[in-house]
Amino acid sequence: MSYRYALILDNKMINKINNCKNRAIVSSFNDIEEVVNFIKSPSQEHIEYVGNARNLERKSKEYNYIKVNKLPAITINFNFSNNYISGKNVLNPTGYLYLDVDGMTEQDFEINTTYVCAYWRSLSNTGMTLVAKVDGLTPDNFKEATKEIARLLDIPYDEKAVSIDRLTILSYDPNAYFNNNTEVIPVFQLLSPDLTVSDEKEAAKNTHYNSINTNNIKKLSKYDCNGCKIRFDNLDEVLDSKNIVYDQNGFYDFGKDSKLRYAKVFIPFTTIESDRRYYILEKITLQLIALNKKIPKKIIHACINKINNNRMIPPIKIQDVEDLLDKTYKNIKNIEPHFNEERRFIYDKTKKLTTKEKRSLNMKQLGKDKSNKSKAELFNVMKEWDFTLYGKITIKSLSKVASKNKKTVQKYYKELKVKLGFIPHPDN
Numbered sequence: 001m002s003y004r005y006a007l008i009l010d011n012k013m014i015n016k017i018n019n020c021k022n023r024a025i026v027s028s029f030n031d032i033e034e035v036v037n038f039i040k041s042p043s044q045e046h047i048e049y050v051g052n053a054r055n056l057e058r059k060s061k062e063y064n065y066i067k068v069n070k071l072p073a074i075t076i077n078f079n080f081s082n083n084y085i086s087g088k089n090v091l092n093p094t095g096y097l098y099l100d101v102d103g104m105t106e107q108d109f110e111i112n113t114t115y116v117c118a119y120w121r122s123l124s125n126t127g128m129t130l131v132a133k134v135d136g137l138t139p140d141n142f143k144e145a146t147k148e149i150a151r152l153l154d155i156p157y158d159e160k161a162v163s164i165d166r167l168t169i170l171s172y173d174p175n176a177y178f179n180n181n182t183e184v185i186p187v188f189q190l191l192s193p194d195l196t197v198s199d200e201k202e203a204a205k206n207t208h209y210n211s212i213n214t215n216n217i218k219k220l221s222k223y224d225c226n227g228c229k230i231r232f233d234n235l236d237e238v239l240d241s242k243n244i245v246y247d248q249n250g251f252y253d254f255g256k257d258s259k260l261r262y263a264k265v266f267i268p269f270t271t272i273e274s275d276r277r278y279y280i281l282e283k284i285t286l287q288l289i290a291l292n293k294k295i296p297k298k299i300i301h302a303c304i305n306k307i308n309n310n311r312m313i314p315p316i317k318i319q320d321v322e323d324l325l326d327k328t329y330k331n332i333k334n335i336e337p338h339f340n341e342e343r344r345f346i347y348d349k350t351k352k353l354t355t356k357e358k359r360s361l362n363m364k365q366l367g368k369d370k371s372n373k374s375k376a377e378l379f380n381v382m383k384e385w386d387f388t389l390y391g392k393i394t395i396k397s398l399s400k401v402a403s404k405n406k407k408t409v410q411k412y413y414k415e416l417k418v419k420l421g422f423i424p425h426p427d428n
Contacts, residue, residue: 014094015079020068020167023085032096032118032131035074036178039120039170046071050172054125055399057407067123073167076131077142080165087164093137097146097185098168101128101155106177107373108366112153115183120176123169125405130155136187139164145187152185156359186271230303231291233264234337239346250351251361256369259344263291263337268311277312282324289328290337301325375412378402382420 013028014035029035049070056063076098080089096117101109105128111119118131132153137145143162150157238260246252254260265287272280285304292300304325308315328335345362347353353361381402382393390397399409 013079014074014076014096015085016072016074016170017085017167018072019070020073020169023165023167025080025083025085028079029074032076033178033180035076035170036118036120036176039173039176041174042170042172046170047172050123053123055406058124058126067169071123072170074170075165076168077137077166078139078164085165085167090139090164093134095133095135095184097132097134097137097149098166099130099132099146099150099153099155100158100161101130102158102161103127103363104366104370108370109155111177113177113179113182115149115153115185117180117182118176118178120173121171123171125171129168129171133182133184134187135184138187141187141191144191148190149185152190156363230288230295230299232288233262233341234291235262235264235343238262244346246348246351249361250348250353251365252346252348253365254344254346256344259342260346261339261342263287263339264341265291266340267307271311271313273313278316278320278324281308281312281316281321285324285328286335287338287340289332290335293332293335297325297329371412374404374408375416378404378409378412379416379419382416 013030014032015025016027016029017023018026029038049066053063053066053071056066075085076094076096078090078093080086081091082089100122102122103126105121105126106119111128111130115132116130117133120129121127122129130153132149134145134149142164143159146162147157147159242260244252265284267284268280281304284307285300288303289300301322304321305318308321345358345365347358347361378398381398385393385401390401395406395409395413398404398413399406402409
């Protein structure tokens with residue numbers, strides 16, 4: 001079945017239900033901004049339900065009862081007809097795409113706010129809901145679009161968590177984020193055979209949670225001159241200057257606060273129709289030439305022309321492009337790459353790790369980061385403990401004072417007591 005949509009404002013509303021037990025539509029939000037405003041300041045009853053859930057085990061019956069019976073939910077990707085949410089009632093795309101990130105929060109990875117217009121903590125408080133603006137989403141391309149956009153944003157993709165009528169529980173997050181001035185991702189262009197987010201080799205090379213793959217034109221990276229391929233970044237060169245010792249898995253972490261900086265050519269993902277076309281093409285030209293001073297001008301010229309014709313609407317005049325190149329090459333001795341990108345994780349090429357294996361190593365390290373952060377926070381609370389105000393330190397009292405899940409506290413409690421040189425309260 002194929003679908004055509006008239007994307008008028010009235011059809012872009014986000015449907016809401018009272019709870020997951022009953023998929024009857026009770027009302028709608030006009031846009032994601034209204035959803036974010038709700039999540040930032042819901043009713044006190046709603047806040048209490050979310051707070052109670054966050055103090056429970058995610059797999060417990062009590063947690064599931066609150067999730068399924070007590071909290072409202074929405075459908076972010078599509079809205080539905082007949083006042084009921086089900087696959088057969090899908091009506092129109094909302095203009096947004098929902099992506100779920102489990103086991104990581106905004107403190108664990110960098111969110112690409114070029115495309116992500118909203119995000120907030122999940123019900124469990126251990127994951128994130130991300131929302132991007134999209135154009136051209138249909139039930140036919142929905143799953144493939146979600147997969148490609150997840151790769152574009154460099155976040156994990158779980159195909160089991162993707163469905164047309166998927167519900168998103170409305171949680172509570174006073175720090176929920178919204179920005180209306182983000183790029184709209186054109187789904188049809190994203191999935192076009194002529195354009196690609198990246199090929200598998202490029203995706204594997206760039207698998208890390210703190211840098212985003214931008215959309216390049218396949219053929220641009222295929223130019224070769226006397227065995228020297230055009231470079232779109234200098235990552236290999238920068239890495240060669242470092243004394244890197246990989247672990248037994250072929251993994252190396254520069255650290256959250258000391259990421260490796262390098263230069264990269266960023267080609268706009270979408271077409272550019274504004275008066276910034278020349279400015280953007282100039283930036284691309286400078287970086288491309290700085291990274292490829294030994295490549296003949298005619299090949300760089302061909303690259304710039306291809307970018308101009310594929311990304312600028314209308315394309316910049318041929319003479320203006322030639323003048324730009326002439327001006328840049330006259331000053332080529334003074335042009336240096338602009339270090340505009342960062343990378344935290346790298347991998348030993350000899351290990352030939354798959355993208356899945358790299359993501360697994362990333363997640364393992366991010367899990368360690370999260371664990372160390374939780375332990376540090378708990379240790380600081382214990383170190384400054386007010387026995388008069390809180391009484392003796394127990395797992396229950398520490399969980400409450402530190403605002404941590406009881407299971408998290410229990411996991412580190414004995415270790416932290418030893419580290420602190422724990423002395424019980426005199427009255428105990």
